[in-house]
Amino acid sequence: MQILIVGGGTGGTILGNSLARRLASEIRAGKVRITLLSASDKHMYQPGLLYVAFGQMTPDQLYRDEASLLESSIDFHVDPVTEFHLDRNEVKTGSGKTYAYDLLVIATGARIVPQEVPGMAEGSENFYTEEGALRLHKRLMEFRGGTVAMVVSLPHKCPVAPIEAMFLLHDFFKARNIRDKVKLQYNYPVNHVHATANVARWAKPEFDKAGIEYETLFNVREVDPVKKIVYSEEGTECKYDLLIAIPPHRGMEMVETNNLGLGGWIPTDRFKLTMNDHDNVYVIGDATNIPVSKTGSAAHFEAEVASDNIVSVIKTGVPVREYDGRVYCFIEAGFDRATHNAFDYINLPELKPPTKSVHWFKVAYNQMYWSTVRGLL
Amino acid sequence: MPQRKVLDARNTFCPGPLMELIANMKLIGVGDELEVLSTDKGSADDVPEWIKKVGHQMVGTTEVNGVWHIVVRKAK
Numbered sequence: 001m002q003i004l005i006v007g008g009g010t011g012g013t014i015l016g017n018s019l020a021r022r023l024a025s026e027i028r029a030g031k032v033r034i035t036l037l038s039a040s041d042k043h044m045y046q047p048g049l050l051y052v053a054f055g056q057m058t059p060d061q062l063y064r065d066e067a068s069l070l071e072s073s074i075d076f077h078v079d080p081v082t083e084f085h086l087d088r089n090e091v092k093t094g095s096g097k098t099y100a101y102d103l104l105v106i107a108t109g110a111r112i113v114p115q116e117v118p119g120m121a122e123g124s125e126n127f128y129t130e131e132g133a134l135r136l137h138k139r140l141m142e143f144r145g146g147t148v149a150m151v152v153s154l155p156h157k158c159p160v161a162p163i164e165a166m167f168l169l170h171d172f173f174k175a176r177n178i179r180d181k182v183k184l185q186y187n188y189p190v191n192h193v194h195a196t197a198n199v200a201r202w203a204k205p206e207f208d209k210a211g212i213e214y215e216t217l218f219n220v221r222e223v224d225p226v227k228k229i230v231y232s233e234e235g236t237e238c239k240y241d242l243l244i245a246i247p248p249h250r251g252m253e254m255v256e257t258n259n260l261g262l263g264g265w266i267p268t269d270r271f272k273l274t275m276n277d278h279d280n281v282y283v284i285g286d287a288t289n290i291p292v293s294k295t296g297s298a299a300h301f302e303a304e305v306a307s308d309n310i311v312s313v314i315k316t317g318v319p320v321r322e323y324d325g326r327v328y329c330f331i332e333a334g335f336d337r338a339t340h341n342a343f344d345y346i347n348l349p350e351l352k353p354p355t356k357s358v359h360w361f362k363v364a365y366n367q368m369y370w371s372t373v374r375g376l377l
Numbered sequence: 378m379p380q381r382k383v384l385d386a387r388n389t390f391c392p393g394p395l396m397e398l399i400a401n402m403k404l405i406g407v408g409d410e411l412e413v414l415s416t417d418k419g420s421a422d423d424v425p426e427w428i429k430k431v432g433h434q435m436v437g438t439t440e441v442n443g444v445w446h447i448v449v450r451k452a453k
Contacts, residue, residue, distance in 0.1 A: 291389040
């Protein structure tokens with residue numbers, strides 16, 4: 001059996017390693033072969049970008065060679081897929097090669113598209129790319145006072161990142177002794193400060209305590225970089241001196257060009273994690289259209305379910321379990337305290353007050369991640 | 378001919394039904410409709426509030442066995 005994984009991010013790497021270990025005897029016997037195709041030879045720890053923006057990590061700390069993370073039995077190629085031919089179980093790649101498969105896993109992630117909002121690319125900073133995080137850090141270091149505004153576009157990766165960024169801004173300017181010269185303005189698309197009711201219930205009083213101002217039902221329509229005003233679809237506006245935007249996201253371009261899903265999000269069974277109408281195609285991580293958070297955590301849990309089922313089908317002929325919507329996220333509440341957020345399709349998150357110990361566990365996890373993607377944790 | 382897309386946001390908390398609706402409104406054409414399925418009764422209030430504020434159209438809301446079917450039309 002040929003298993004083909006497209007995408008070398010969190011989901012693809014965890015799944016590949018898990019399959020390689022659990023199917024080791026089948027691989028040795030030549031009954032199973034695992035191939036992983038990625039667009040890059042590097043693997044980025046994306047949550048680290050937020051720390052880069054605040055000067056707490058440097059970009060070199062975010063990367064490892066993808067090959068160094070993978071089990072040696074995985075046939076790894078840096079060769080991005082350009083065409084999916086699901087009707088004949090094969091893909092074509094940038095190098096011109098064709099890869100056939102019996103079982104395909106699509107784990108291609110998401111991309112930012114700030115250019116879809118007029119003025120956003122020119123008029124704002126973000127922490128969703130290495131270049132963006134470095135530029136934001138420079139702007140923050142140069143900032144002497146005024147309004148720092150946040151706008152949040154939909155959809156976007158890591159739904160708690162905007163809240164974390166606001167708390168970090170508060171502590172950043174406090175540490176520079178200019179917090180009294182900075183107005184922090186948070187603008188959010190729905191009618192609470194966070195989409196998840198219990199997160200909003202926790203964050204609102206924390207914002208009040210930190211003097212962070214907020215406007216809800218603010219969906220960014222346009223940014224005027226000259227006047228330094230951001231306009232909402234709801235008819236309001238916000239003046240700023242420094243604008244931090246959570247840009248809108250789409251699935252990867254080749255997913256859209258191959259018509260696999262509207263917006264680049266692939267229609268996926270939320271329990272089985274198989275692509276609708278394609279039982280031999282699994283989709284995990286940000287690439288799905290499942291209504292759960294687009295985070296490495298969701299990709300991790302989905303990879304575990306997909307692995308369990310693929311292994312079980314190969315060994316016994318039947319799958320073993322369904323994805324239950326599980327997500328676990330740390331939420332930094334400043335430079336030295338954090339809480340955490342765990343939920344699934346049935347159970348709402350119950351947030352505890354932030355503590356230093358959770359923050360330090362998150363700092364440790366920033367390193368432990370490399371053990372996670374290797375499948376050791 | 379206007380299209381209707383069903384958005385199954387039952388039993389989801391993050392990002393949740395309204396966020397899913399706003400994100401998907403960008404992906405449909407003017408005149409097309411979205412039917413959001415939600416098990417959060419708050420959606421029956423939240424969605425119309427946003428639709429009214431932004432200037433889209435509510436088509437209707439029904440509740441069937443604990444699932445709210447909220448249909449909206451993209452107006453601009």
